[in-house]
Amino acid sequence: MANQLRYILKRIIYSFITILVLTSVTFLLMQLLPGDPFTGGKDIPDSVMEALKAKYGLDKPVLQQLVMYIGNALHGDFGISIPDGREVTDIIRQAFPVSFDLGIRSLLFAFIMGILLGIVAAVKRGTAWDSGAMFLALIGVSVPSFIMGALLQYFLALKLGQATGNQFFAIVGWTDWHSKLLPPFALAFGSMATVSRLMRTSMLDVLSQDYIKTAKAKGLSQRQIIWRHAVRNAIMPVVTVMGPLVAAILTGAFVVENIFAIPGLGKYFVTSVQTNNYTLIAGTTVFYGTFLILANLVVDIIYGLIDPRIKLTGRKE
Amino acid sequence: MKMKKILAMALASAMVLSLGACGSSGADSSASGTDSSAASDGASESTETTSTAFPGTAEEDTYVVDLRAEPPELNSILTNDVASGDILRMVISGLYRLDANDTPQPDLAEETQVSDDGRVYTMKLRQDAKWSNGEPVTAHDFVFSYQTICSKEAASSYAFIVYDNLLNGNEVYEGTKDPSELGVKAIDDYTLEVTFENPIPYALHLFSFASYYPMNQKGYEEIGADAYGDDADKIVTNGAYTISEWVHNDHITLTANPDYYAPERCAAGTVRYTMMNDANTRMNAFQGGQVDCINVTADQTEQAKKLGIHTENYVDNGNWYIQFNTQKTDKGLDNANIRRGLGMAINTESLCNDILKDGSVPATGLVPTTIAGANGEKYRDAVGDVVSYNAEEAKKAFEQGLQETGLSAEDLNLSILCDDQTNAQRTAEFYQAQWKEVLGIDVEITPQPFKSRLASMDSGDFDMVYAGWSPDYNDPMTFLDMFTTTNGNNYGKFSNEEYDNLIASAMVEGDAAARQDLLAQAEKIVAYDEAAIYPLYFSGVTYAVSDKVQNMTRTGFQEFDFTDAAD
Numbered sequence: 066m067a068n069q070l071r072y073i074l075k076r077i078i079y080s081f082i083t084i085l086v087l088t089s090v091t092f093l094l095m096q097l098l099p100g101d102p103f104t105g106g107k108d109i110p111d112s113v114m115e116a117l118k119a120k121y122g123l124d125k126p127v128l129q130q131l132v133m134y135i136g137n138a139l140h141g142d143f144g145i146s147i148p149d150g151r152e153v154t155d156i157i158r159q160a161f162p163v164s165f166d167l168g169i170r171s172l173l174f175a176f177i178m179g180i181l182l183g184i185v186a187a188v189k190r191g192t193a194w195d196s197g198a199m200f201l202a203l204i205g206v207s208v209p210s211f212i213m214g215a216l217l218q219y220f221l222a223l224k225l226g227q228a229t230g231n232q233f234f235a236i237v238g239w240t241d242w243h244s245k246l247l248p249p250f251a252l253a254f255g256s257m258a259t260v261s262r263l264m265r266t267s268m269l270d271v272l273s274q275d276y277i278k279t280a281k282a283k284g285l286s287q288r289q290i291i292w293r294h295a296v297r298n299a300i301m302p303v304v305t306v307m308g309p310l311v312a313a314i315l316t317g318a319f320v321v322e323n324i325f326a327i328p329g330l331g332k333y334f335v336t337s338v339q340t341n342n343y344t345l346i347a348g349t350t351v352f353y354g355t356f357l358i359l360a361n362l363v364v365d366i367i368y369g370l371i372d373p374r375i376k377l378t379g380r381k382e
Numbered sequence: 383m384k385m386k387k388i389l390a391m392a393l394a395s396a397m398v399l400s401l402g403a404c405g406s407s408g409a410d411s412s413a414s415g416t417d418s419s420a421a422s423d424g425a426s427e428s429t430e431t432t433s434t435a436f437p438g439t440a441e442e443d444t445y446v447v448d449l450r451a452e453p454p455e456l457n458s459i460l461t462n463d464v465a466s467g468d469i470l471r472m473v474i475s476g477l478y479r480l481d482a483n484d485t486p487q488p489d490l491a492e493e494t495q496v497s498d499d500g501r502v503y504t505m506k507l508r509q510d511a512k513w514s515n516g517e518p519v520t521a522h523d524f525v526f527s528y529q530t531i532c533s534k535e536a537a538s539s540y541a542f543i544v545y546d547n548l549l550n551g552n553e554v555y556e557g558t559k560d561p562s563e564l565g566v567k568a569i570d571d572y573t574l575e576v577t578f579e580n581p582i583p584y585a586l587h588l589f590s591f592a593s594y595y596p597m598n599q600k601g602y603e604e605i606g607a608d609a610y611g612d613d614a615d616k617i618v619t620n621g622a623y624t625i626s627e628w629v630h631n632d633h634i635t636l637t638a639n640p641d642y643y644a645p646e647r648c649a650a651g652t653v654r655y656t657m658m659n660d661a662n663t664r665m666n667a668f669q670g671g672q673v674d675c676i677n678v679t680a681d682q683t684e685q686a687k688k689l690g691i692h693t694e695n696y697v698d699n700g701n702w703y704i705q706f707n708t709q710k711t712d713k714g715l716d717n718a719n720i721r722r723g724l725g726m727a728i729n730t731e732s733l734c735n736d737i738l739k740d741g742s743v744p745a746t747g748l749v750p751t752t753i754a755g756a757n758g759e760k761y762r763d764a765v766g767d768v769v770s771y772n773a774e775e776a777k778k779a780f781e782q783g784l785q786e787t788g789l790s791a792e793d794l795n796l797s798i799l800c801d802d803q804t805n806a807q808r809t810a811e812f813y814q815a816q817w818k819e820v821l822g823i824d825v826e827i828t829p830q831p832f833k834s835r836l837a838s839m840d841s842g843d844f845d846m847v848y849a850g851w852s853p854d855y856n857d858p859m860t861f862l863d864m865f866t867t868t869n870g871n872n873y874g875k876f877s878n879e880e881y882d883n884l885i886a887s888a889m890v891e892g893d894a895a896a897r898q899d900l901l902a903q904a905e906k907i908v909a910y911d912e913a914a915i916y917p918l919y920f921s922g923v924t925y926a927v928s929d930k931v932q933n934m935t936r937t938g939f940q941e942f943d944f945t946d947a948a949d
Contacts, residue, residue: 100833103539104840105462106849108870110542112534112556120537148463149454151612151630159630215662223666236670237656237663238632326658326667328632341833 073366080358087354088138088347092131095338095346102147102341121147121344134347143351144344146337153348156333161352163239164318164329170249171314175256180296180303182257183264187272187299188291198261205258210317214251214324221247237326244325252321256310260303267299274298297371304368308361315353434692438674438928443651445931447675447942448664452631452657456611458595459531462540468942470592472636472653473619475511475519477574477589482935482946484752484856486586490519490596491574500581500892501549503589507572510643513598514619521568523596524576529554529561531593536607543593543854549577581892584754584857591855596620622648622945631657649933649944665926674928675942680739680805683924691926695741699752699938700921701861702850703745704798704813706914707874710845713794714787718912723780724796724846725916727820728813730771734919737812741922745769748909749858749901750920752938756894761858765902768910769917773820780821791823799844802829810848839873847873850921856939858901859888865908865915876914881907 103109103117118124121144122133137144143153186198222236235244271277272295280290319331330349337345439446453466458474461467471479479489488494491505511519531538532545532554545551549565565577578585588594601618602610611617614628622644623636634655638648656673658664664676669689678686678693686693706721714720730744743751747768755761784791796817800810810827817825825846830838838844851871853860864871866882884904891897908914925936935943 098833099831099837104833104836106832106836106851107854109539110870113537113539113541116534116537116541117539119534145608149452149612150457150460150608155612156630218663218666223670226670232670236672237658237667323660324663326632326656326660326663328629328657332631332659339831339833 069369073362076362076365080355080362083358084351084355085135088135088351089131091350092134092347093127095341095343096127098338098341100341102343121145123343138351143348146345146348147342148340153344156345157330157348157352160328160330160333163327164315164322164331166245167239167248167252167318167322167327167329168311168314170245171253171256171318172311174249175253175260175310175314176303176307178253179257179260180264180300182261183303184268184291184296186261186265187268190269199265202258202261205254205256206262208254209320210251210255211320211324213254214248214321217247217251218324239325239327239329248321248325248327251324252314252317255317256313259306259310263303263306264299267302268295271295271299301368301372304364304371307367308357308364311360311364312357315357434690434929436668436691436926436928437671438930439671441652444654445650445652445675445934445944446654446656446673447931447934448658448667448673448677449634449655449942450657450664450677451659453634453655456617456625457607458592458611459527459536459597460538460540460611461592462538464941467592468940469625469634469636469655470595471621471940471943472623472945473617473621473625473639474592474595475621475642476591476595477505477507477524478586479945480587480590480937480940480943481949482937482943484754484937484939486590487949489590491589494586496585500583501578503576503578503585504569505574505576507574508643509572511620512641513601514624514639514641515598515601517598517600518571519596519598519620520571521574522571523598524574524594525566525568526599526602527595527597528566529564530597530602532564533561538593540593543588543591547578547580547582547588549579551579580890583756583894583897584855584859587754587856623653626652633657644948646948647945649947653944655942668926668928671928674931675934676926678740678924678926680737683739686926692929693924693926694936695922695924696936697741697743697750697752697920697938698852698923698941699750700850700852701745701748701750701917702742702848702919702921703748703915703917705839705847705849705874706876706916707842707844707846708876708914709842709874713796713845714783714789715796715845717783717787719779719783719786721783721916722910722913723776723778723783723821724817725769725913725918726772726776726779728771728816728916728918729773730918733809733812737809738919738922741924742919743922744771745917745919748905748915748917749861750853750938752920753853753858753861754856755858756898761898761901764898765905768906776820791821794823795826796823796845797826797828798846798848799828799830799835799838800848801835802831806848813848842873842875844873853938858898858905859885862901862904862908863889874914876908876912878907878912878914881912
């Protein structure tokens with residue numbers, strides 16, 4: 066237990082260093098973007114440009130800016146977004162809960178649906194159930210979320226709504242539950258496919274193990290064998306991909322948010338780069354980075370809880 | 383349990399996919415019957431009542447229109463973009479307002495006297511206008527606003543549109559003169575005196591512009607300059623509408639202001655602006671009756687027609703042109719004939735009808751058709767056409783230019799810089815094909831992201847660039863002074879003494895007709911004789927509108943306005 070705690074502490078320290086490096090690299094790289102945050106096709110007089118740069122602290126040397134930025138960030142001040150003057154923390158506070166809601170729904174959907182499909186496909190191997198589930202997975206892997214989103218919106222929200230006169234699936238927005246069905250589905254579809262294929266392979270592997278035969282020989286019911294013995298063992302690889310999947314869902318959120326006009330953080334993340342909005346680039350990158358690093362840490366800890374054989378001790382001494 | 387539900391729903395949805403498709407074909411055919419009645423007529427105000435299959439949103443006395451993106455800055459001292467202007471125009475009353483024809487009409491300025499030299503404007507203000515924090519709107523609010531915008535601390539990127547015009551503006555901005563010496567004075571609470579450095583024929587138009595709006599000092603200081611205009615409750619307004627709700631990046635809702643002095647101007651009790659970034663999303667939302675007005679892309683115009691959607695279009699004041707880098711002597715771009723040949727070789731009629739398809743019209747000069755001229759006439763109508771497509775002449779000029787420079791067409795290796803968006807690249811490909819066809823030369827296309835393109839232009843790292851310009855104010859000067867030797871927008875480093883002198887003379891000319899004459903001469907030099915740039919088209923906007931919307935104004939200077947119901 067003490068070992069575990071020490072490991073977690075070490076991971077937290079490493080995470081902190083990673084975030085620091087991420088911040089510095091992002092900060093320096095974004096200064097290499099061509100152009101500046103202020104010009105928009107029209108020349109700005111020199112004296113006005115000076116005033117703008119002074120206001121945002123861009124008149125100082127880059128390294129000094131970086132040190133100031135990290136100092137402020139440690140106090141929770143991520144500066145103000147350049148074209149609109151809103152505080153970056155304010156933007157994240159308002160937009161992230163929406164993205165998080167969307168992300169969590171997608172993640173749950175991807176995992177639960179993916180695992181169920183995988184189990185069904187493995188248990189009913191070679192039957193129509195198997196082919197059906199794997200066909201669905203194939204579509205999921207090959208159809209990107211922006212196409213899935215557009216199709217769902219057009220057929221299920223618009224056309225179904227027009228045909229029935231009942232707007233069961235909202236076309237745009239993120240308000241009531243009608244609007245919270247299609248976007249998570251579109252976002253999760255690809256991940257669900259990945260999970261189901263992984264789960265199927267893993268299940269098949271486990272089902273051919275000797276201990277399953279033993280369980281059968283003991284006379285356990287099919288249900289008991291699958292749920293108590295097979296699934297618990299087969300689920301490990303799926304947990305492993307959780308970290309990367311969180312990343313995939315977070316980064317994919319931008320397109321889905323765009324299609325369904327959802328006021329999430331994804332848009333800020335992408336447009337900030339196009340508009341050279343330095344403070345917002347740095348703020349969202351650091352935020353997403355921190356979030357991902359934490360997600361990976363949590364996955365590692367969960368990993369240890371599910372499978373006690375894996376000891377969270379890191380390097381052997 | 384919840385997941386089982388979702389699974390069931392997913393399966394159900396899969397089953398109705400086919401149903402949905404059946405339903406759609408039925409809807410299509412019934413809608414196409416009204417196609418002819420929905421033909422576009424180019425009017426900028428939709429007051430017609432032709433009914434289509436698109437009655438609009440359900441809420442009563444509410445219009446929902448799409449702004450495409452969030453208005454970034456609702457602080458009138460700092461703002462410089464179109465979307466923010468759309469909202470500010472609704473919630474702030476200035477000295478003058480634009481009517482449905484973009485003509486300035488008195489707003490808070492009840493009575494205006496102009497001095498003989500055209501530099502001093504003395505205005506009596508209405509006494510019944512109120513800020514949303516209960517304070518009366520007075521002349522001091524204008525003085526505070528103009529003094530603030532003319533200070534470096536405020537860091538307004540549009541400051542120059544005030545300090546370049548007002549008396550002592552530059553000195554006050556640089557700090558060499560006290561703000562009290564700026565050309566704006568409150569004679570008493572309701573009398574404002576604005577003094578310009580030079581006579582400004584478009585002064586009334588300036589007074590309707592966001593940078594010239596009043597600002598309530600108490601409200602501004604209570605909220606704080608940084609936070610001002612960031613949220614619905616962080617702005618003090620005095621106009622026809624108030625901001626009742628603002629969910630960032632999603633929608634902003636305006637409600638008719640009960641304290642407004644002319645409530646009959648409001649076209650609707652509530653106007654909600656959505657912010658849908660994706661063109662297909664907008665179209666789906668429009669068809670689904672979620673929004674009353676959306677912009678339609680070139681690719682969507684056919685679809686809209688087929689569906690029987692009522693569309694209209696207007697010229698948005700933008701001019702798109704090719705700017706030549708006159709420093710590229712090895713490529714012949716220092717030669718006016720070569721430049722003119724390149725510009726004139728592009729069939730702008732075909733460009734607008736076959737490629738752009740968004741209501742854009744072939745350019746006939748550098749100044750678009752929508753810009754006001756002297757004596758109430760549009761400038762373009764008054765001075766006539768300066769440029770047009772002519773393949774024969776293009777070829778002649780180009781070959782003459784080659785002779786003059788001693789270059790051969792094969793040596794030129796020209797490239798054209800453009801934005802990396804699909805539409806810009808498609809348009810550049812059209813130019814490329816035209817040059818091949820008419821002049822027989824190969825031109826390379828260099829697409830770059832917007833900010834990179836600007837950086838390349840700024841460093842002179844281009845041969846030709848496909849760029850555009852939209853006006854800062856309603857006067858030809860905003861287009862014509864861009865290419866003087868010292869202007870920061872003169873990326874092609876064009877330099878012509880006669881042109882510089884004409885612009886300088888026009889700047890101080892008090893007589894409107896004489897000034898227009900000087901401007902027309904300058905335009906001919908820069909766009910035709912010397913062809914420092916070659917104008918191609920005046921950009922248009924096509925939009926779809928539901929049957930519900932009345933008294934909406936959409937023009938080059940007012941992308942959206944709902945305050946003209948009484949005009």
